[in-house]
Amino acid sequence: MTCAQQLIALLEAYGVDTAFGIPGVHTIELYRALGTSGLAHITPRHEQGAGFMADGYARASGKPAACFIISGPGMTNIATAMGQALADSVPMLVISSVNQRASLGRGQGRLHEMRHQGETLSGVSVLSHTLHDPAALPEVLARAFAVFASARPGPVHIEIPLDVMAAPVPENAPSAAHVFPPAPAPEALTLATDWLANAERPLVLLGGGTVAAPEAAQALVERLDAPAFTTINAKGVLAQDHPLDLGATMSLPAARRLAAEADVVLALGTEIGETDYDLVFDGGFRLDGRLIRVDIDPQQLGRNQAPDLALLAEAGQAMRGLLAHLPPDRPRSAQRDGADRAAEVRDALAIAEDPELAPYVPLYITLRAALPDAIVVGDSTGPVYAGNFLASMPAPRRWFNAATGFGTLGYGLPAALGAATARPDLPVIALVGDGGLQFVLGELGTARDLGRPVAIVIWNNDGYDEIRRYMSLSEVSHLGVDLAAPGFDALAKAYACRYQGVSSPANLYEALGRLDAAASPLIIEVDAAAWAKAL
Incomplete structure (x- = not known):
């Protein structure tokens, strides 16, 4: 061997x-x-x-x-x-x-x-x-x-x-060790439970570290009767439209007020980093209450927001440990009205009416209506940034993109192909811009080879529109951002993919209805200017 x-x-x-x-x-x-x-x-x-x-x-x-x-x-x-x-x-x-x-x-x-x-x-x-x-x-x-x-x-x-x-090695039978993640210290659980049980305005921050334990996350926020922010990588952990879920709205004023007013904050598997909590880049996300942090990385426990209590543990282990310690019921006189608090923030945010997000609201209504179980994989592009606020997913691991963290372009299509390989039982949507897709056009060949049910939805706004907008806000001339897109219909034909151009939500719904497991990948090109006129 x-x-x-x-x-x-x-x-x-x-x-x-x-x-x-x-x-x-x-x-x-x-x-x-x-x-x-x-x-x-x-x-x-x-x-x-x-x-x-x-x-x-x-x-x-x-x-x-x-x-x-x-x-x-x-x-x-x-x-x-x-x-x-x-x-x-x-x-x-x-x-x-x-x-x-x-x-x-x-x-x-x-x-x-x-x-x-x-x-x-x-x-x-x-x-x-x-x-x-x-x-x-x-x-x-x-x-x-x-x-x-x-x-x-x-x-x-x-x-x-x-x-x-090429060197020889002994032909021993391979073996793999069973490794378990760290569990929280019992005394830390006891102290955290005491703080949370006596909190009047608790708040939960659910990060990507919680995606492996959605049932525990949902049970915990309901036991605490606490509003919860779910980061972009944690979308779907609380399932769809949960009354306690405020999504990834931590950069918006009403959400920040709720965070600052919380007397105890439980942060689970989250960096509390800029691309989730400070998308306006003003350092305005503030936690004034006691902060309990749970993370599998000891160094992360001290970054961005200093904790009052730090638990080195895998988030699922910690959530199950807290549930075992917390009393199952609270007296009616001590109810925290978590759903009402969340609803007040949701009403104040009025996300669907935000002029920056409103053009994308019909997009997500249509995606949900046409393919409710789909995995949506995004690039760094306008509709994905909006979807980080607007989209609600039925389960974790159904929404991820490159609009956070490293923030690269060219991610959406190949990552969607990886997702389709891992989950052939689910439809997959690659939501990409015309600029970002041009980083990885060759992967249309891989999409053809795989033959998985993938819809490649191209939001064509003739270049790097998000950068154009930043240039306009900064009074910088539009240099290097106005790109002529290739003929995506011709590219679809060249790569033996199906193609449909759309200009309205009704067109998009019809096009997504063509996606099925037995056919070639489906390229759907959305004319962003025509879409805006159709609304």
Whole structure:
């Protein structure tokens, strides 16, 4: 057995079933082993696409996929996707080649040679390791999956020198350790329970760390009778239209007043970071009450908002522990009227009437009516920014995008293909702008190859409209933002995809009705100017 063969066997033992990658001369040994395995392999058109696909796969399924990437340009290509996954705590296993051990660091001009490849990628990884000893592979993979299971996840990069990849290893039966995440300290649970039980105006902040335990999250906010903010990555954790859910509105004045007035705030699995809590970039989100923070990352417990009580724990474990300690009922005289408090804020926000968001309200009404169970994967584009406020999802892992954290363009289409690979039982919508889609047009070929039920909804506003608006607000001339889009109908034909242009919500509803599991991907081009006139 070679090291490459043992790698594939170990991945299967850890439950990895899909690999995204583009073969190269430096990864031939990996593909020799892959060809006789049970892993599915998907070939993107660019290594960045491989990373975005693995990201979408993990967000939709809750488990990591592998990326097989060549040394040098393959790794610099995937770095952007790794940065997005790192920013949003998405597990991703990146296996790359690197030159032979004897040549590392010698600058001999070998094929794909990089100076310190592992160090270069360490900035977008939670762990970057060079495997010098083939016998150490099980240990290194155990470290990677321990991070995925019991720490704040993110990309793990393991680079394997060419001579190590082909080296023999003992043909032992692969095994995978069962790793459990940390649970909260009992004394911390007792103190947190006391604060929460005696709070008069409690508030809950639900972050992406809660998506694996939606039932516990819903039970906890209802037990506390507390309004809850759900971050963009936590959308759907409280299910659809929950009366206590205020969504990701933390940057808006009425929501901020509620946060400042809360006497006890429970923050679960959230960074309390800028792209969720301060989209107006004024530092105005304030917590004046006691703050209880729960996070799987000890360093995150002290960032952005200093806690009064910090619990190092996986959010699901903490929520179940709190539920076990909190009394199931409160006296009628001590009711907190959480739903009424949330409703007052919702009325004050009047999100659907906001002139910036109003043009997109019919979009989300239509998406929900046509495909209520769909996974919606977005790029950094106007309708997605609006959807972060407007969309309500029936379950977690149904809404994610690149409009937060790293904020890259070109994410939506390949990440949607990863999601469709992970969840072939659900329709998937890639919601992209005409500008962002042009980063990854080649992945239309991957969409055709996969044959999954994916609707690619292009919001065509002739360029980078969000940047245009910022330029206008800042009195900067529109330089570099007015782009002529390609003929998407012709591109659809070239890639053997179906196409329909739409100009109104009724057109869009009709077009989405054409999506089915047996047909080719469906490209729907929305004429943004015509859409606005139709409303």
